[in-house]
Amino acid sequence: MHDKALIKDLKRKALEIRKWVIESVYRAGSGHPGGSLSIADVMACLYFHEMRHNPKDPKWPDRDRLVLSKGHAAPALYAALALAGYFPVEELKNLRKIGHFLQGHPCMKKVPGVDMSTGSLGHGLSVAVGMALAGKLDGKDYRVFVILGDGEVQEGQIWEAANSASHYKLDNIIAILDRNGLQIDGPTEEIMHVEPIAWRWQAFGWDVIEIDGHDIEEILDTFHEIKMNEKPTIIIANTIKGKGVSFMEGTLSFHGKPPSEEQYKKAMSELEQEERELNG
């Protein structure tokens, strides 16, 4: 059980992330709102509670790492980093703009707090394995979080990485699979099935936990439960693509499309309404 104030605070943070996702993608005129919104709650829990990190020292060697393997959800990562204090939130208005540092996909050389450059799907878990191996070699107790898309796991390299993580007993890796059910061309199960997903990861030697990826309390409890038992862990977070904005929820169309002006206003007013209810 977690205290009510914490849960409420994280809910607020998740809403702020969602608002910035809409704001930044709208201003950029391009970007990926759907998959950013689906991970907003997980992001809030990671950056504002679970992860050990220090925005004043982004390269702190002992920090927990986060690899956003589904790099197109950069708007959610950037919002979390800005809100945590890695750079001014005003920068979020310059997403994807020439002469500014927030690249369309995460760039570790340009953005403080980004632990790995991503964008081409299927690479992040391998990098996380390397980071986790380094942690073991150096006797450090940091953990490596990695966020995967449910379409992304169709990439073969994910399974090479999954295999190597369990082979080297990397219990310092925690993967979160954003199981929003959709990729670009349609639902995962129609395009290229990924089920039985839990069973597949178990077969690769991972501990698997399935949760509601929008339930802050459940997310926190789950992180709390993870044991260092020589096995990597994957949390299958059942989510809704576009979560928080009614007309984006469960749709394919907002995977990689910004809202129009009218849609932007509607989205912001919905999120603000939710904020008022939460505070109210």
Add this chain to the structure above:
Amino acid sequence: MVNANITNKMRNLRDAYSSALIELGSKNEDVVVLDADLSLSTKTKRFGTVFPDRFFDMGIAEANMMGVAAGLAACGKIVFASTFAVFATGRSYDAIRQSIAYPELNVKIVATHAGISVGGDGASHQMLEDIALMRALPNMTVIAPADATEMEDVVPAIAEHSGPCYVRIGRADAPIIFETHGEFKIGRGLVLRDGSDVAIIATGTMTAEALKAYDLLKKEGIEACIVHMPTIKPIDKKLARKVAGKTGRIITCEEHTIIGGLGDAVSMAIAEKPVPMRRIGVNDVFGESGEARQLMEKYGLTAENMAKVAKEMIKKY
């Protein structure tokens, strides 16, 4: 001029690689080595035997190996990742591009079994476009050493250099041409023979052949300038321009396709003040099975062919 001679001593560059790695590993605890189930062939296994904690066999999963290398490097390790050139670059290209070159991480890809001299395994294993692939990547340094002595200098040099490197070596034993250490510097070409009739610029295994070509030409009264270019990127532009100006004729020679390799790098370097150029390499075809020497002869990667091309050029220009 640098002292270099064809000697009777043969030594495998892979052996030199593993010895240099072990030496490096004993001096620097941050050195970590990865391989993809070819550690007996690449000889990284020897490092693994001496430093079992810092050696990881990643199995037959090359793209993953490159990503893992990136993650280790992102945490401060100096990572050497080895497998055959065809798998190191072809199979893993996007992983190298996305996770190593773009974030500019400290990964040293040392690929063995490059080129047609792989022999019997045939075209599937004869990597002839790796220089082109790696050279096209921003932040990547590309090196092809000529002999075991140079290879022993390359290993500490790339470890000291911060950023991604690609080193390609062959499978076959190669004659020792440098008897002493210390000539190799990233980005520096070496004049091995002076001459003003034609310049032969070679890299990797072809440099020894170029030295032989010098002797063949000399017998016919032709003075060739022989340049060894161990670093293909960044290419030694100054030296390329200098020998172009001095000789007015350039031949490049590489165990690689003529597209995108040393020949391209040299022609780019002299493009503002061009001189006639001929490039010797594999002419945009795949290789085939055969003995290394037979293949080198069939595809014109020999001193005799260099001398022939040099004479043609001198006649024509």
